Amino acid sequence: MSEPVSLSAQSTGGAVDVLAHAEQGSSLWQDAWIRLRKNHLAVVGGVLLIVLIVVALLTPWIAPYSYDAQNLDLGATPPSAAHWLGTDVFGRDLLTQVMYGGRVSLAVGFIATAVALLIGVTWGAVAGYIGGRTDAIMMRIVDILYALPFMIFIVLLMVVFGRNVLLLFLAIGAVEWLTMARIMRSQVQSLRQQEFVEAAISLGLSRAAIIRRHVIPNALGPVIVYTTLTIPSVMLLEAFLSFLGLGIQPPQTSWGLLISYGAETMEEYPWLLIFPGLALTITLFSLNFLGDGLRDALDVRGSKD
């Protein structure tokens, strides 16, 4: 009773067919996987994303130069055989900078999204499952927080408490959990009416066990889709803050920071703007296409937009 039989199995008609499909385990996830593979843009996005993550993880070993290697005599040079993406005004290899910056940008994207996921899923699952007055109070809190202009608050936090990376993770995560909580709650509310949850209740499972074993796994589809679409918006937020000088600080770097340096000197050295910008744009593209593809594959909303 862990997963409901997929719709496609039902539509083929005939009890024998349904059983056969159930035995093959044609689950919701397998159907989704087949649909996702047909979406070329989503596949390209997924593959690019995997490449980016692998490169980010291996950067300390595969980067062509060391992160703080300078060559002041060399200065800023356009792309060449020795420096594929050129060098900046300190003679630092831009490819190395972009690789290390990508580590930070991706880390912010994934960690802040994980924070949002953890808070949002728990909050939404508890509110939706318990229901009643607890639900009303919990969701009212979400409503009020929703109306707060968080973008301005994050800027304020960074100003008041200094430009701390950990705070940046927490602040961004704290903004993004709200939608996650709403999605999770509506999922749970519809799930708790289903027979297999009632069966679990009648078997005497505890509330916590039911939420963990039955409700959360079955509500995962929309959460996965929203997570995939949250990561690019978080990365954008980090880049936005870093561009303004309110996010990541030197000696660390990120794509937002590299773009802001690039924008300052673009008249003489346009490659310093273009390559970090390209890296950020490609990553956002991959994540958005993958997210859109997952949404269609998991059929999260009826209509495609």
Add this chain to the structure above:
Amino acid sequence: MLRFIATRLLQAIPVIFIVITATFFLVRAAPGGPFDDEKVVLPEVKRALEAQYKLDLPLHEQYFAYLGDLAQGDLGPSFKYPGRSVNEILYSGLPVTAELGLYALLIALVVGVFAGVSAALKPNTRQDYIPMSLAMIGICMPSFLLGPLLVLVFGIYLEWLPISGWGAIPGDKLLPSITLGAAYAAYIARLSRAGMLEVLSQDYIRTARAKGLSEWAVVTKHGLRGGLIPVIAFLGPAFAGLLAGSFVVETIFQIPGLGRFYVQAAFNRDYTMILGTTVFLSTLIVLFNLLSDVTAAWLNPRLRSQFKGGS
């Protein structure tokens, strides 16, 4: 309907109050007083300054004094620009940012709705794919990248348009407005495409076609009204986004608007200015969310009847 508006207004009040309170205590919790990094300040002068800005009072008295001033629309003096009040600075920046935001929104609406609706009329053709791919680029290309790139191409290489300023040289308003509006044009295109696709498959559209209305009349009279509800609902959040976007765009193009003042205040640690701007911008954002919710509800007959029923 009135009841719906009243409920939403009542909900907005605690939100604004929370913003004021949270901002006030956050700013006061900041390490270091505002005059600590002034180079030569005699102890007496510092005390006099602190008295002038009421910093010598206990925290809760400062808070209530600030609330009292706010109730009269007084945001206090600026720490960094003595002799100028936060109100004056905000008033000087507001028209500029409002104009920039208005142009950006107009660009976003005209381009976005046109692209989205024409894509929805011929789904899965070139008329759909090309604008929607461009929209994806618009979403993935942040304003702080698009702005410098536009400056590089149209300002520096082609030398067609000025690269900074606001209202000084003819044409200098074009690049900032496009930079700010592009991402919203992209979102609006996607929203209006999805909305129109859904509406165009409804029975009442089939009825309209069956009774022999021209395609133009079907789309403009019957389709747009329902199909654009998601766009209207998006305008509230978009307004907040446009304000945040103005931080970047005004910094890139050196435009003397609210966003640039806010970023400068953040760097100068001009606490009253940060406090005042935050309260002002937040109130604006909350009010615009309210306005767009009410408009969306008013346009949607299903929601409207629900609110008449009094929920």
